[in-house]
Amino acid sequence: MGNDFQKQVQAFSKILLSFLVIILVLFGGLFYWANHKSKPNIVEIPLEESTEDYDKIENGIHVATGFIADTGMQVTIQNCTACHSAKLVTQNRMSREGWKATIKWMQETQNLWDLGANEELILTYLAKNYAPTDKGRRQNLEDIEWYELK
Structure with missing residues (x-):
């Protein structure tokens, strides 16, 4: 066994x-x-060279950034868009004091450099072009031919 x-x-x-x-x-x-x-099979498609001029202005707006074309725009672009999007500026509305307080806050907490003589130019540009706007009820519609839905 x-x-x-x-x-x-x-x-x-x-x-x-x-x-x-x-x-x-x-x-x-x-x-x-x-x-x-x-x-x-991955084929790399080359990017086309942009023929768009970076400094192009259309209808009073800097095409590349959306900033309003005015005195102080270039200095504002150089100092603001070095750290953040231009949209962060253009979407805000503040008084001169509000812009100055924001710049001071960025200098104290976000390592923004001393703007020197450019600070006055930047503040003037921002206060003029990105000041608070009155928002209220729209104008009444006039000269409208009304009709009834059936």
Whole structure:
């Protein structure tokens, strides 16, 4: 009986070894396939050179930044857009004091440099072109031919 048991253990060992070899071959094949699939054909499309002039003004607006064209615009662009988007300026409306307080806050907390003589020019530009606007009810509609929906 001991001899039969050894034969059974040997047969089982051969089956187990065969099974492990098959598993290793399958996993090796999957690994190879996953890492050697054909790569997608990526073609780099060159960007077209912009013929747009950076300093172009259309309808009184600096095209590249959206700033209102006026005295002090270039200095304001140079000092403001070095750190943040022009949109951050153009979407705000403040009095001269509000702009001055904002500049002071940026100098104290955001590492904005001393603007020197340019500060007066920037404040004048911002206070003139980005001052608070009165918002209220729209004008009444006049000379309208009304009709009834049926």
